[in-house]
Amino acid sequence: MLPKTICIYEDEYYANLYPLTYTRPVFELLCGSMSLAERIRRFFPDARLVFKCRDHIVPVLKEKYPAIPINLLIEGPCLYINGSVLFDESLFKKITSDSNVTLVHQDVTVAFWNALSTKKENCDATVIRYPWDLITHNPEMITRDFNNKKRMDGKLHEGVHLIESGHISIGNNSIIKPGVVLDAEHGPIIIGENVTVMPNAVIEGPCYIGDNSIIKAGAKIYEGTAIGPVCKVGGEVESSIMHGYSNKQHDGFLGHSYIGEWCNLGADTNTSDLKNNYGNVSVTLNDKDIYTGSMFIGLIMGDHSKSGINTMFNTGTVVGVSSNIFGAGFPPKTIPSFAWVDSKDVQRYRLDKAIEVARTVMARRKVTMTENYVNLLKYIFDSSPS
Template structure:
């Protein structure tokens, strides 16, 4: 017997590229956090020496510490702070913003509207309208704007990106062997999981950096860097997958995490699938 299903039409956005997520990030954060607030009573925030602007739109989780001198400003959008979060003194967070559990935000950080920070991240410097996935470190000074950063990424001190061209035009990106017009005026970079950068790395507007790259350039990196690429001033080559797996496992162990067999398969599969990208880029 055939089952009958009811079909309901809904309105939804089609996400075609990662930068589409960046484009709708502020709006989606506002919708999601506001919906949460409407369905859950908000307790009064009690943190000595902390300034809450429009406190009814600010959620703070269990055992989170917000040090004196911090400003949480929800005037232009709600703010969600998860559990076990530590926000050091004299930091500013502007809504809409989402900070997940066990995040550490260092002193004097500026977290602007649209910041979406995953679990167990360490954050410092200036961030605006950027999605950062779990277990990523951006601990030091440096601007990160209108970007999407994967998990287990480590950005060296002073790493920055541009999110606006000098001609104020639509940002164009290189994706493999194609140039794509994003249709967006503000767009920083897309960076895959397990990528690392050296100190003072400078990315241009609309950069795409793949999975498990190691970027050690003193000059400006290319706008497109294929997955498993090793870039230094004297050498450009494919990153040895065995070596990168060892590095990834060491980094995960520092967070008491162990890479699974499926995790290793993901590494090896991505390495194989992106071989053509590396060859095209080298040519």
């Protein structure tokens, strides 16, 4: 049974994905070539779509999706899907085969039909609980997404080297300059529309480069990376996700990291993603130390944050929204939102200055900062430790 209405909702664990979910619902997070909500939506193209999320995010989300009802009281049959799930064909078949079932994975509700679903059924599902889960599953999602995006429509200059060309997709009006190596031997490469890859860059799959992005000359983009849209990226990037409108134009290493929107990493910014003792990394989220079980965790950075030149980030560093980090030595591993940080001192970043800079940055990309967006930043500021 196919639903006429689906509701994609946040569950109570959204705070585990701070600072990324300060400015967006969980289902707007990127994994592979699309958000978690887009991944669900493609299975139900004809259904009416409803979102459910925290109230203070609703005004900004409505501006992005004016045709989608948000936090609406739904009457009649509806399929509810947890927005933190990497939805797949198996879950689609299970939930559409029985309209009286609630799918559960390790005590997490994955999907259900209305509140009257009486039968619980255990299922295998990938539930995103922490930011590093997105990084872990990114290569798999890029590989899965490739079948829906396979094409070769861009311009390839003479001297471009394609390895496993059948696993490379290049969108309309994209330009691949001489000396570029696209190596899809270990996974597909998806390059969106209006992308420029400058000379002598190397891109290894699985990799996704979003629309209107620029890969700088000599860049090394290694497997497991998703970038964009509208990003400028240079230097060395490995197993990382960058949301739209963020820049890392210069040399420096970004590894096993998740970068929000409107961020900028200054020249020679480097992230450590491996401890010297090769031990598993612990990360502090919401004042709790979380044992990740992973040897590789780099930087988790919220929207509008920036690093100065030669900044060094320790393994498993978390930076909130609209913070500025600069100076010699390692900054703290946990940096709150609206912080002004050098290696020796952490001060409060003035809200009016933060909004002024963010408005300028957005205007350079022809994006207008609305009053609703200002109010969202004010909400985050007021909720952050002073």
